[in-house]
Amino acid sequence: MSALDATLRKLGAMTIDGVWRLGFAARFFLAVLRYSGQSFLRLPLTIREIYFSGVLSLLIILVSGLFVGMVLGLQGYDILQRFGSSDALGIMVALSLLRELGPVVAGLLFASRAGSAVTAEIGLMKTTEQLQAMDMMAVNPLARVVAPRFWGGVISMPLLAAMFSAMGIFGGWMIGVVAIGVDDGAFWSQMRASVDFRYDVLNGVIKSFVFGVAVSWVAVFEGYDCHPTAEGVSRAITRTVVYSALLILALDFVLTSFMFRGP
């Protein structure tokens, strides 16, 4: 009986802990938004973070986009030619990239490339008591450290997702048109006929913006909230990657069911 009792207690404690952390994360989010104005007054801070989150993620995003597009070209051609409609390859590559794969895969890569780095940086700053030191000098760490990193991620993410999609379409074109020999005109014209700017492209950009907010929020929060030990920092980084990935996939489902429900 006491074993059951202990399990129940542990479960209860975990639930309360989870709810407490969620509440703290929400309050933290609002605080970051509140002090964002102060951090925008010193724009070079945010530009520096765009460099670390965005520019340094460029290579992995572009290369992954190219390969994802090439795989879509191969698989799409294999399926479509069974129905004699390989001309529709452009539509398939473009729509799957713009609506789903671009924002989602770019978001996952961004979380593991940039989000984890942000968590590690803030977590180490906390561990080495740099954040407290700032507080002592009447420098608000939320405005000086957290907000620029948050906005750097939020600004970088939609741009990275757009580049991912563009690169993917180029990869699909390379495989479909250059390597396999689908008609070039049909590839582009069918794509243009069925891809709508507002419905497909803009909804994809909105998705990637939402993912950017989610990933950056998780990353800065986990860094700020970590246990100030070496182990605590490593756990916080793991949590950033896991929570960001889950959040991206869950949010993607929610957003898709809102945006692309059809009639």
Next chain:
Amino acid sequence: MNRATLDLWVGLFVTLGFAALVFLAVKVGSYSTARGAIYSVNASFDNIGNLKVRAPVKSAGVVVGRVGRIKLDKKAYRAVVRLDINDGFKFPTDTGASVLTSGVLGEQYIGLDPGGDEGLLKQGDTLQITQSAVVLERLISQFMFNKAAETPASAH
């Protein structure tokens, strides 16, 4: 890294990002005729087959609008389709609408056949001449019944 180099890289990054967006907007996507200046007319059909919302409305093969909404007329049991036509395209009041299919497995769309009337269609008008979608099963069964009906006559 010094400030100028940093700014240069970030500037390049943002430029590339926007270039990708412009590429997606111009080369990959196209602006729909919907939500710009449009006017809507209704057309009711006995059967619309597989017609979907947002399917193109074409005249002589040129896209002039999109299907806005499809609903069932509860009294007459006919499908009422709202056609959102780009304001730039004016059609006579006796224009006919038919549900057509592009290719064998292609999507279905509405084809408009302009008549010769002087007056032009306005917002909220209803098209009088409509032609339903061709349903393959009905076509086949009609053909089979005709064959069955004519065999004894020819054997006679």
